[in-house]
Amino acid sequence: MLTLPNTQPVLRPGMIEFGWGHPDPTLFPVADLAAAAAATLADHGHDALGYGPAQGPGRLLEAVRARLGRLEGVTPPPEQLLITGGTSQALDMLCGQLSRPGDVALVEAPTYHLALRILRDRGLRLVTVPSDVQGMHVETAAVLLQMLRARGERVALLYLVASFSNPTGVSLTRDRRYALAVLARREGLPVIEDDTYGELWYDAPPAPTIYNLMPGGPIVRLGSYAKVLAPGLRLGWMLASSEVVRRCLETGVLLSGGGVNHFTAHVVATLLEQGLLDTHIERVRAALHHRRDVLLTALSRHLPAGCTWGAPLGGYFVWVRLPSDLAAATLLPAAEAAGVSYLSGERCFAEAGGQHYLRLSFSLLSPVQLEEGARRLGEVLRAALGVRR
Numbered sequence: 001m002l003t004l005p006n007t008q009p010v011l012r013p014g015m016i017e018f019g020w021g022h023p024d025p026t027l028f029p030v031a032d033l034a035a036a037a038a039a040t041l042a043d044h045g046h047d048a049l050g051y052g053p054a055q056g057p058g059r060l061l062e063a064v065r066a067r068l069g070r071l072e073g074v075t076p077p078p079e080q081l082l083i084t085g086g087t088s089q090a091l092d093m094l095c096g097q098l099s100r101p102g103d104v105a106l107v108e109a110p111t112y113h114l115a116l117r118i119l120r121d122r123g124l125r126l127v128t129v130p131s132d133v134q135g136m137h138v139e140t141a142a143v144l145l146q147m148l149r150a151r152g153e154r155v156a157l158l159y160l161v162a163s164f165s166n167p168t169g170v171s172l173t174r175d176r177r178y179a180l181a182v183l184a185r186r187e188g189l190p191v192i193e194d195d196t197y198g199e200l201w202y203d204a205p206p207a208p209t210i211y212n213l214m215p216g217g218p219i220v221r222l223g224s225y226a227k228v229l230a231p232g233l234r235l236g237w238m239l240a241s242s243e244v245v246r247r248c249l250e251t252g253v254l255l256s257g258g259g260v261n262h263f264t265a266h267v268v269a270t271l272l273e274q275g276l277l278d279t280h281i282e283r284v285r286a287a288l289h290h291r292r293d294v295l296l297t298a299l300s301r302h303l304p305a306g307c308t309w310g311a312p313l314g315g316y317f318v319w320v321r322l323p324s325d326l327a328a329a330t331l332l333p334a335a336e337a338a339g340v341s342y343l344s345g346e347r348c349f350a351e352a353g354g355q356h357y358l359r360l361s362f363s364l365l366s367p368v369q370l371e372e373g374a375r376r377l378g379e380v381l382r383a384a385l386g387v388r389r
């Protein structure tokens, strides 16, 4: 058997796994999906089991457009929407359309570590744009773009997670979103807005998406059902200019195989037509909100002085800064020996950085585990600092 690097969770007995940014399986809407699958087979079986249209089944395209129109006040035109196999597949497909090996991709520092992997797999050279508590520094992105172009480099795209970022939980402010949309349009720079967490807000929705701020600009917005329903569905959607959608539709993969995950797309269409996605998302938001509160309280109680973190307003993650004499990757073996694990910050930086940060994901853990995990982490950090309780 081949030994492959593992990117899916292996939950180790006794280990509190803050490292995996995965949804909690106990929150999957299994019964609703079972009923939707049965209804899909009964009502649309012949369509749903055939090859599907490259853009996705018309029922799902209509349901996604209607839902976005209702929630955001902007109904995207049909030719700007494409059903995808989730954000990861869409990002890879976009790289194929928008870039050539050797091009530059601008990415936030820090950003989603596996997006870095997808971009690198396509031969892109990654250049980082710094960020702060308001999200990416758009002015720095503009300067970098000029510098790179002046050196004769081709900057193919900019990728970012604008709402409830993985790994920081931070959202780009409205002003910076607008500035980025203006930059994208002025410079003809494709911006890929990974909106995987945009719906998982706790008290209030995030600022309008960059895509909605500049309709018709070179912005591509990626939505996913992985975190709001279940990742095993492998389903999402892309909003982009009709030109980008057309180029994706004309790829051999879609011409040969038809729309991706066609049966799943029909099942999700049924769920949306039944109005069940909205009620389910309410449940997920409430669970995440509660877990965030439990974790923040536990961190305040257990982490030693010198550690700092922000309070995310949505999504899965708390980004902790350690005192500067501690390095997250160096400490990880001691933490795991003490029964707690996390993602070391440097994995989220395409260039240097992140040594003093760690990402805690609270999506997968129960309140009891969150409290105990924070306690174990606090002990490890105190021991490393030589601090007594």
Ligand SMILES: Cc1ncc(COP(=O)(O)O)c(C=O)c1O
Binding pocket: 021, 085, 086, 087, 088, 089, 112, 161, 166, 194, 196, 223, 224, 225, 226, 231, 235, 236
């Ligand atoms: C920012 C971000 N984008 C994309 C993904 C993966 O999305 P999908 O399952 O739709 O491919 C994740 C999963 O952790 C993520 O955190």
